[in-house]
Amino acid sequence: MRLNTVPELFESTVARRGGEPALIDAESTLGYAELNTRINRLARRLIAHGVGPDTLVAIAMPKCNDLIVAIMAVLKAGGAYLPLDPGYPAERLAFMLSDAGPVLLLRSSSVASLGAGLPELVLDDPALRTACAALPGHDVAQHERRAELRPEHLMYVIHTSGSTGRPKGVAVPHGGVRDMAATQAAVLRAGPGDRVLQWASISFDAAFWDVALALLSGAALVMVPAEDLLPGRPLWNTLLKYGITHAVLPPVALSETDAGDVLVGGTVMSTGDSCTPTLVRKWSPQRRMFNGYGPTEVTVGATIGGPVRDAGDTGIGTPWIGNEVHVLDERLRPVPPGTEGELYIAGSGLARGYLNRFPATAAKFVADPFGPPGSRMYRTGDRGRREPDGELFFTGRADGQVKLRGFRVELGEIETRLAAHPAVQVAVAVVRGELADAHVVGYVTTMAPVEPGELRAHVAGSLPAHMVPTRVTVLDRFPTLANGKIDREALPEPAAPAAVRPDGIREFGSREAGGCAAVVCAIVEDVLGIPEARVTDNFFRLGGHSVQATRLAVRIRERFEVRLPIRAVLEAATIGELAASVESRLRG
Template sequence: METFVISERFAGQVARTPDAVAVSTEAERLTYRELDERANRLAHRLIGLGVRQDDRVAVLLERSIDLVVAILATVKSGACYVPVHEDYPPERRQWVVDHAEVAVLLADTAQRAGGLPTGVPTVVVDDDPATLEQPGTDPAVPIHPDQLAYVIHTSGSTGHPKGVAVTQRDVVRLIFNPQWTVERHARVLMVAPYAFNVSTYELWMPLLHGGEVVLAPAGHLEPATLRRLITEKEITGIHLTAGLFRVLAEESPEMFTGVQEILTGGDVISPGAVRKVFDVCPDIVIRAMYGVTETSLFSAHNPLSATYRPGKLVPVGEGFDDVKIHILDDRLSPVPPGIEGEIYIAGRGVARGYFGRTDLTAEQFVADPYGEPGARMYRTGDLARRDDDGLIEFIGRASSQVKILGFRIELAEVEAALTGYPGLAQVVVVVRELESGEKRLVAYVVPESGDLDIAGLREHVRGTLPDYMVPAAFVQLPSLPLTANGKLDRKAMPEPDFDSSSAYQPPETPLQEKLCAIFGSVLEVGEVGIHDSFFDLGGQSLQAMRLLSRIRTDLDVDLLINVLFDVPTVAGLAKHIEGEAAAAAA
């Protein structure tokens, strides 16, 4: 009998392939039987702490086997998991835990060392003797398909994230959709932050089909590590955001040799990047994806083969079998092919709503005039059109929500974080598009009097928001420009200067000169001095990966990403590279 409960699907897989490898790192691996037993013990521990059906359990661990055990144990206990990103600033971590009203927090020793959210019972998964004393048998908690599987938080217009509540039924229906070719996802590389919706694919696609979850090392990753893992672990399936896919495809498309399928999306997909990969890997499938957290990850897809000839846009295809995608005008009427409209999604995957926010739920999850009585559809705020073949072409955002580096961001949340800084009278955050098509956040700020400490303001925001939400440039103005009728005149905003905000010091050696050129090219800024910080110039995680890839290509030097975090200036990197070369020569 078909079931739409995650734990029951997993139990069936354990019975079929108990000795197959379920999850692995570079140093450890667990079979399905071993993973099941470890998750059962932790599930019993949660139940003993009072966790019941539909309770929320926060998960705050670095990427590891313990992370997979924690998520699986939470599902087995009948609760739903609430991922808390390990890179979130402490204030944001605490807010997510408080907002979700979690019953228990699961953490690890690495997170404990850095400080954990307070006010909730905590189990340190890798250092909890009480868990080891629990039975390894399945707790056999009765679970209904319409119970929650997870609550994942996305950027919110109120100044705080909003928690999207997704059911067990919707996860199982996605993972077992007949349009997947399951064999291509036998070994999936878990590389995305687990607090983002892509982890739904990375975790449950292999585990519920008898495949293997291959965990990338904890922390930030660099292209060289991804390249090595894909080869050594014989990865067959991987998801990459459109921006990361473009970086890797342009710099080293040969790294995908042996991969059977790449999923990519989250923003406009580069046709040139698709072509570069096909030129090197003609047997691969590149599946263009479209979806949002509010519709359980993926709603539309377009599997491409080497016969694909790129146009101006890569279509994201058609809806999955049990998904209905409408492209509507402002009167909720379908637009003709070739005409731009807003995407509304109905059918499988439409989430229960926003946890604890009935007002936002009613605003975004609206009645479906084309479905059965009582059916709902989600208003995405994304713009698209259908091409001559009826395929959906994703264009961009229609609302104040934007996409930066593949993440959806509410500008109002960034503005709310900025307004907490002393001496700031007004602020507006806008998006500027660079020549390459990449987008950057720019904050226009008006001080109460005198000049603002821009460096202090930047550090304030870094302590409140994730790095991908920190503006790349801050522009101080005496007042915000207004139109004749008193509205904000965005067209009159001056162009930001993404170049150095400090005194320029030119390169002194050939190596520094090359690094300055690489910094400028990657960040699309003009003049880069040797003491300019990569991150103060607007650099973020995706640009960091591109920078390291360019350094490898142009200088034949492999750098770990933590080196860039430790020494983010040209002078610092040059000194590190020279020191490594001297040590190797000695």
Template structure:
């Protein structure tokens, strides 16, 4: 092989989820793929390409390997009389004819040493009637003589070395595929379901090749049952008719049904549903008089005060959508969002005005100064209806270019999501939900509005609120129907609250917005005890309207991170390649989301919208998929395992590195309470840094941790830096603050 750092690709490795558990001693199993019935078609393809049947069968194997890995440079290993050669895993061939021709010419050097990918992870292809060391498929026996190829296999070896006759002594590959004129024989130490899937994929590819040499070689060739699961049964939420009513119309109906019930609790006072509805009507009239209309945006720059919910509902009642403006944000960012969104109106208070000025072309309504004049307006509603396809709000999220991008969310998607939260979260009790996150963070949407759909109160916690006081504030208002927070907040509460307080805190707590570890879920369930506050997960980026999937946990799963849960009603969630083809079970891919919740796109960013919001090949005509940038893989039980961000997947010395895997191994060490790993430095010389919270009473031993990792991870996955920290720094939205961590180096 070419030494590490040389130009070329790395050898193909079997999917991690398919491999035997570390330390196990699996017995290799064999599966046979017959292809004699396809002889005429495969022979015709070979003739068109001017090659032989073994090359066609190798091309089929290459196609299968391409479906088992992500779109990076990899090589298949092929044994012949001269030893083991390397053939590029071709992924871009449009037709079977092109694939066969390219495979015939695709030999290339390999980057990296033989130790970078262990042989137990690798696949070897051989062809011929008598390939040494391979099963011939007729009697299941192992051939160990020199045979026609002059090769023999040595099981369990750790490298390649020459033996007499110029052959190569081959170690114990994780997968061996032997091809002859009638069948492929697959021998592997995989779980039986994965070996069966692998055999089925080879058969589907051979069938397609034989049927049409000019056929589509880019499409995924999965077993029909597996394809139905990953594109239907597992990936599609229930179909429910939600009707045409928007969230604000449903809240109005609730106010009519329970006018004297408490709708909002804030600063020791309560607002009834009647009072909330009437205040919102008056604000709507003021905004309408200033030109508020459908698809126009009204900036709302307020803290969690008694004016917040009447203002948000008043914007909707005027027909407009709202732009949330957190007063805690830097003034420059606030002004940028107002200008970029083209806001003609801003609702705020006098205290926040200096941060907003100068405003170009926007009228400002100061609720504190105009309170008397607004209260003098009629409390009856405007004669306006809201189109479900009009804008409900625009939320700005961080952008890779450094400028935030505005996500346009429509009423139909918001109603679909909030009705699900009302049924799944608010129905857990009668105590409503607390709001303690920024209005610019859509994680808090169900806490703001789901209680109002069910006649329950919204609890607006003090603003600003020190994180250290969150536990006391929540305990004082408990029990709630539900509380939604980040995993970072859940982690803090698991230490700040007593087991009794955790037990009776709420009908449900939901951790969302960041990676949620099974260890944290285990700790929470242990503290809550039998019959105590259960915990759930919710997943979804802003671009699909807050959340798209969720799951209530009865026990922590075996995975390091909590699975993403099942799609909510009227939505879909696929794991696809960059060509929008489904990936097999156990193979990583990118999460794409479709259905009612997909946002309209990015405000005034048509190029970025076209890049991230794609035509949905599996949905209704005109529907879109959102490309999330999140990596995941289906598990055999139909759960979706989160693997991190695409942009958190880094390359070290040319190899893909999953930061979550290193973190998991660090957490396995008895002297580590928590760990975060990030990539640092410029792309060309990027290294890894591990930030470790030592176990109580234990100093961090960088040498010991490095040795611990070296025992379970390859050299390129070892951090160059180890830094002891007291706690994981969080942003104001409860996510890991990587900028603070980088500053500690």
């Protein structure tokens, strides 16, 4: 019997590994049989709410075991999940809900209702738990679903950055999961006794890779809060504490985290951005290291290379089982080995396309001249080459899309949001820095006076934090090329952020504040590379991101010799509040 959907593959694992641990978090461990029972009961409740094949269910929850139960229950009911990161701006979440049209929202009590008149279930509500416990716990049969679940039915919709200023929902069916799981088994070889880290945010398809790598193989999936996954010491502690054997991490996390004593004898996979020779030298000894590649428009990925040992030019490997990667010229002709062309992906892992965006789908999912009649291939916009031995290499982008600390970002979406401010005439966004230091900076010309901080706040109202420019510089005019286009290479270094209160009152910075506050301000200035930080400034509004927050916590611990949790940095409204937290720990 061919197992072609996530429920079928998972139930096959449960039948073989029912007594093995399946989900591990700080509070508990769930075995496969117990996890399957909980999933089946919630799935039956979802079916009663109208969930079935090709219907969407939104999920908004922090990382916890219930999140995995929710995802798997939606899939067992025959539905598809729409992941919503509770940390995203309300405007973006509202757009994703209206764009996708889910029939139901699943959330935890820690996440506020998203409104929009959408029916919802609060999964940690005692009344719901009691109701689910009364339902049968055996596997959901096809006849119980609203229609038979087939491989072509929708599995998830994940929104990705859009060049027009609106995110696009990528609709991915079950059809590619069988080959994805087969590739994981053949290459990464996770299984009973192994522990897989669930690192990626639910909003990204890499999270589904983590889930499948564990739960479709018989390994245990380890769930920890997001603050315990921050690159650096928090991530290192988690890898060590839980004895992680398999982890898929972006280069930014690998660059910031010590490789000593973790994942020894295990498997690490770099994905989401270019894997550098430095990272290979750091992580390949004492462990199997792989490099993966693939856009959101396929079932998580398309190629995998390794084990990587040579610290030279790291390739992206060869296609997954059931998939093909073509390197073509502008007339869709294969280029000779070693010659650069555009990468096109074909095979079982292709998405249906962009949800409710038929012109965009037609432009990117084109007829495959190398496959059977009616087959398609995805035009990635990535440039690459294939060497004579078959190894593929990524060489860059053909458009304005970039990878930023592992996130896929369309600079055009940021530019569109900046330009939507009534004072802005023209806006340009670029990326500065590498790996953990990579950040977006914005440049604008204006028709009326406006503060850079106001423009950052305008963008932050609708875009996730990693897409908000750390600096916005107001120019009199843009530098141009001979053809009149903006010369992005000639843009000046970004202006430092203004640190002035709205009422114009000057506040103490590192040079004027006293004691602990002065030292903390100075450390913030050094971490962010800015000329001045004041006690009333917010670390993140100065341009800080999660990786830099980890660095800040480490620097403060070293300077003051106190135990300062990363949460203290994340929750501090101002640098002064953070300094007060340090002082309280110094006192005892």
